Each structure stands twice: as structure tokens, then as C-alpha cells.
Amino acid sequence: MSAAAACDTVFEDLFAGRPLMAIFRGLGVERSLELAVTAWDLGIEVVELPIQSAEDVDALAAVVEAGRARGARVGAGTVVTVDQVEVAASAGAAFAVSPGLDAAVVRACLDAGLPPLPGVATPSEVMAAMGLGLTWLKAFPASVLGTGWFRAMRGPFPDVRFVATGGLDAGNAAEFLAAGVRVVAVGSALEDPAQLPALARLLDR
Template sequence: MTATAAATRVPPSPLLLAGRAVAVLRADHAERYRPVIDVLVDAGITSIELTLTTPGTTEVVQQLVRQYAGRAEIGVGTVLSRDVAIAVLDAGAAFLVTPTVQPDVIQVASGAGRAVFPGAYTPTEIQAGWNAGATAVKVFPASSLGPAYFRSIAGPFPDIPLMPSGGVSIDSIPEWLAAGAIAVSLGGELLGDSLRGGDLAELASRARRCRDAVDSAGSADSR
């Protein structure tokens, strides 16, 4: 790890450490975000990732950041370039998420004092993301590896915080957190069809189950 990466690494936010769950929103258009975020935040899911594969995301980041200020942190995922990273950070994104290790994106985020979670799969990729200055490393797709992988990684890399993403179920949250995950990232298992006009009451029920599952696992400080 370079001295620069160590000096600029941004720690996880208090909201993430308390909430320990990130909701990943992927929709056919960003206009579907708001009612879903309302339900999630009311249920205690306060770290929200908007994905750039959703049309219109860059245009709504600033507005949503302002609307939920003090209640939730709004980040942006699927960030693939330095220019896009700068644009969404300028709009107020609280954190960035990448599908792979993108050193230039990590550098931009940490230099701006924002958290960044690069995606990785292998031990080599995990270490590369951490050495580049990641806040924590997003292990993706986590469902292919399982919580036992986190326990194994903790041996050689005890100081690298990890966050599973991709196929994490609500019922498996306690197991992931017990295995050492700093937080979990959930998409379809949590959101269901809510971003396609589905029942928001059902979303609220799943979000409360998610919150209960996190609470049953205790705080991140015990990691």
C-alpha cells in the first residue's frame, strides 16, 4: 500500500456502520427511485446506492442528496470512469461503488473525502482495491463464494473490511455479518418488484426484515 493511499483512505460513514446494509437501486428509469427510497429510509435502510445503469440517474443525484440530507446517504454505483466519478461527486454523492477495481475512480473519491467501494472477487483483486485506497472492498458476486470465503480471507487480510454484494438474501444477512462483513449490499432480494410498480407495503415488510436481521447480528464494532 502506498503512503498516499493510506493517507487519503476515507473511513466508512457512521450511517453505514450503524445501518450495515446498502440498498442497490436498479430501475428502468430514475423517476422510480423516490417512492422506493422513502419506504427504505422509513424502515431504517439509510445507505442507498443509485446505479448508473438506470437512465436518468446522474440528473437526479443532487436533488435526492438534498431531499434526504440528515436522514440517509445517497451514493452512486456502477461508476466506471474518472470523469463520471467527478460528475456524481460534484452532485453530492456520499459514496461511490465500482464493479471492478478502478484505481482512478478510487483516487478521485478518496481525494474528495468520499467513501469508495471497489468490486473484487479474488484475493489479488481484494488486495489491489484496498492498496488503491478503498474504504472497504465490495466482494462481487458474493453468492458464488459464500460467507465461508470471508472467514478465509480474514486470515491473510484481517484489516481489509469487506462487503458482500450480488445474491445476498435477507435471511443470510446475520451469517454474512458474523463472517466479518462490515455491511451487506442488497438488490433484488430486498427491492423485489418495487422499482417496477410493485407493492410498496411488501417492500416495507422486506425492509423491516432486513433491519431486524442486521440488528440481530450486533454492531460493526464487534468485527
């Protein structure tokens, strides 16, 4: 099995029956831990923390450790350089998410045994990612692309599984899931107690 195929297997397992992923950006160690626990208690088992500063890396490492105790896997986000791949792996990340598609970053992830989830927004980028052996892709910014984009992509790319990220919450997540998105990523929604019941209902779909 190729490294890319092995990564697809990881994502299939990671997101099996899990339509939501949580993203906590730039919140520091304490707040990231608090919200990660909120997500896990709600039933959102997969968490991503972007790493854009040294404090972000500390938060990632702390949430990885807390997640390990609960059997929850935590990924590193906004991985845009080869150097950040090493940082993410050293912090214990289970996967690496990027806002765009960079072949060098993808290859560095595969070499490090860190499943990559690169961002795409066009058919050409989807094809380029598939050329690297990937079938799990992040679509960003999802709210700008709209649900129609995902329905259109299902025709030429029936084997691609999309994680929709950017501008999504309890109010629109169901629409994207209905459009064929496999996973919806939410962030600030988890800081809004009013949205938690709706998110919980999505987990029971």
C-alpha cells in the same frame, strides 16, 4: 492523514452500526425516491444508486436531495470511468461504488474527495486495493463468492471491511453478516413487502 485514510474514516462513520445498504438500479426518479423513503423509514440509512444512464443521474440527484433533508447519505454506484467520478460528485454523491478495482478510478475519487468503494473478488485484488490505501471494499458478486470466501479472507486480511453486494436479500443476509461481512447490500428485497420484517430484524441485531 492521507486521502485514503480519510475515506476509511468516512466509511467507518457511514456504516457504524448499520449492517444494511440499499441499492436501486435503473428505476427512474419517482420509483427510486419511493424506495429510498421505504429504506429510510425501515432504518436503512445508506442508499446507493448506480449511474449508467442520464436518467440514473437524475434519480441520483433527486435521492441525494431527499436524503439531505433526512440526514441520509447517498452514494453513486457502477462508477467505472474517471468521467463518471466527476458526474457522481456533481450530483452530490457521498461516495462512489465500483463493480471492480481500477486504480485510475480510485485515484480520481480520492482527488475529488469522493470516498471510493471498489469491487474485489480475489486476494490479489484485495492486496491491490490495500496498496492504494483502502481498507473498505465491496465484494462482488457476493452470492457467487459465498460465505466461505469471506471467512477465508478474514485470515490474511483481518483489517479489511467488506460490503457484500450481489444476489443478497432477507433470506441470506444474516449468513453473510455472520461470516464477517460488515455491510450487506440489498435491492429488490425492498420491493417485496414480505421481506421487510426480516430486514428490520437484521437492523436490530
